[in-house]
Amino acid sequence: MQEHHVVVVGGGFGGLQTVHGLKGVPTRITLIDRRNHHLFQPLLYQVATTALSTSEIAWPIRHLFRDRPEVSTLLAEVSGIDRTNRTVHLTHGETVSFDTLVLATGARHAYFGNDAWEKHAPGLKTLEDATTIRRRLLLAFERAELEKTEEVKQAYLTFVVIGAGPTGVEMAGMIADLAKKVLPPEFRNIDTRKTRIILVEAGKRVLPAFTEELSEYSKRALEKLGVEVMLGTPVSDCTEEGVKVGDHFIPARTIIWGAGVQASPAAQWLGVKADRAGRTEVGPHLHIPEDPNIFVIGDTASVQQADGKAVPGIAPAAKQQGDHVAKVIKARLTGKAEPAPFKYVHKGNLATIGKRAAVIDFGKIKLKGVIAWWIWGLAHIYFLIGTRSRLAVAWSWLWIYLSGQHSARLITQRDTLKDEAQPVGKTL
């Protein structure tokens, strides 16, 4: 009999956890990702805001499984899935056949039908997204320094962050810190302390996943850092010149999108039902109703839990789902009883605001301020992969903490600037 073959698509938190959970199970595993690295997305905003460098939060996927000879890693992109013949099709023309398939292909940022905004308001999901935002942030200050027209100068010194979830709040806080603490001594023609950072949110409060009290605290903490918080104000347009909020136009040359996500096309590949956000609907064991051997997990799945509660699109949820799928596969292959249906256990919410404050909601325990910030930092270091990264990130943070200096203030990929919304020569 040929060995059972599990194909996992996606090397994010869910996919990695599935492979980890299958350790010791008699199966061959192929892990497919279109990137060569696993990315620690919770800290991606720190790359975008120059605090960490790319290699501190990304690891070659195949390196993580070097000691597991039964695991093959493929750098390849999926173009479709043939459920009948049980094969995954790759864009370069090959196919990979599977006995069990786990799709953990995540989500991209979404513009709610306004895809034209993407060019002006990049989102933050990949390392390239982060270095793009980093380049735009730094270039905005450089151009303001050269700019003669006061009005254009001010537009370069205005940063609009759309969406007040954790990404938006964390980005706004870090930009404020960069502009008001790190950069002032370095410019001669502009006062970067006069930078406007505007956090625009359609809903009624920042960090809606937290309690109202912590939301209120976070708003005040942001304002203390110099961030203007606009609530209940949906964005109606994003252009090269700025952001339209209702009837009000904010001239701004740098816009960052943190407002919404769209699932990967897993449901489309499978030809099955998806919810409005494009997520594949899966049952209590996280497989599609049509096929018990095809699992969908993480940001690209919509799980129907027994208690009717929604599973949030965060790393711990994806990891728990990866764990569950590994258990189900293991039970089947070793002839044991199936585990109880998947039940998401919410451990808590964390978010930082700038470099001295955070909010934590562990259910019964709620924390804010400096202590929360330290817990946030230690928790994130703990969840990083490998000793080297933990020490490197701890060291980078310690350096920022002691010196007030950011370590990765690089403008790179300069040649691609021509293709971007704000060409170099245009308004200089």
Add this chain to the structure above:
Amino acid sequence: MQEHHVVVVGGGFGGLQTVHGLKGVPTRITLIDRRNHHLFQPLLYQVATTALSTSEIAWPIRHLFRDRPEVSTLLAEVSGIDRTNRTVHLTHGETVSFDTLVLATGARHAYFGNDAWEKHAPGLKTLEDATTIRRRLLLAFERAELEKTEEVKQAYLTFVVIGAGPTGVEMAGMIADLAKKVLPPEFRNIDTRKTRIILVEAGKRVLPAFTEELSEYSKRALEKLGVEVMLGTPVSDCTEEGVKVGDHFIPARTIIWGAGVQASPAAQWLGVKADRAGRTEVGPHLHIPEDPNIFVIGDTASVQQADGKAVPGIAPAAKQQGDHVAKVIKARLTGKAEPAPFKYVHKGNLATIGKRAAVIDFGKIKLKGVIAWWIWGLAHIYFLIGTRSRLAVAWSWLWIYLSGQHSARLITQRDTLKDEAQPVGKTL
């Protein structure tokens, strides 16, 4: 009387040293660079070969002079110079007038009239060059892993480095180490230890700036690492498929150029004489014969020394020239006697071969092997800018030394792959 204005173009070793040397001199200084960062080029090959990350060897130029209010930094590109009106023209349309001008604009790699080779054989001068080479190196192994045809697989596992100067030798050594030590446990379909690394050199020996004995030692050390060294073999063609050496064709999907440089167009901007490599000819005080207030230094200058000796295109030479120019300007502005003509003092040559050996030629003292490698490492850490970088690089090297693992194995800028010589879908 208006304050004297020194304009320095180029934030490399020469330009920075000029600005450092002008500390305390009664002058206003404008430092122009088309990048926002100073790059520590001697370690750039370590970024290309995944040992160091970009932010460890690059620093925002304006950060280096944050405590010098008389120094303005401009992120801008020079398009020309008007010697009569004493102005520098920038590509975005503005002009900057100067009293004294220092051009320290460096060099790019050159293909001796074969510019079509660049697409297939990228050189190593900028951070983007390094991440491009890093991406190609890592992708070559990924594609070999997926490839079914044995012949194509072998072409992916063949790396040709052209030019056996320090860059070529150091690149070849690091690639050998990556292929033969770091990667083997991570691939399932290929044996990366069978990778061929070929160092091709038109001249008669590797590292021609060193003594014959050290050249011979370096060649043997490379061969011990598994590098094939081909001497006296000029390259006659570079294509997508490989390299032609004389009449012999080597199928290779990854080619790296380390064979020659061409000076920046400083001479062209000035309308003055250049040598064959495009370098501006300057006199004993490093200014052009036509104008005592226009200095050209570093890789873009050809200095006529009294003893007739050529000045090498290395960092210490550029720094000494920056020092000298600062002294000349200082003497003029403070009414002191001009310093003695510039005389390059050669401190020595250093090069590493892989991760355990180096060669050092300090004139009377010549070293090779492990001890030379430690001196090389300590010297380079010493010459890095700032405590943070020194600790970060020391830490990265220590980690590599102890664990045998490289820390920056990232394939990024994936979207731009389509424009490159070896498109993703083509041979997979």
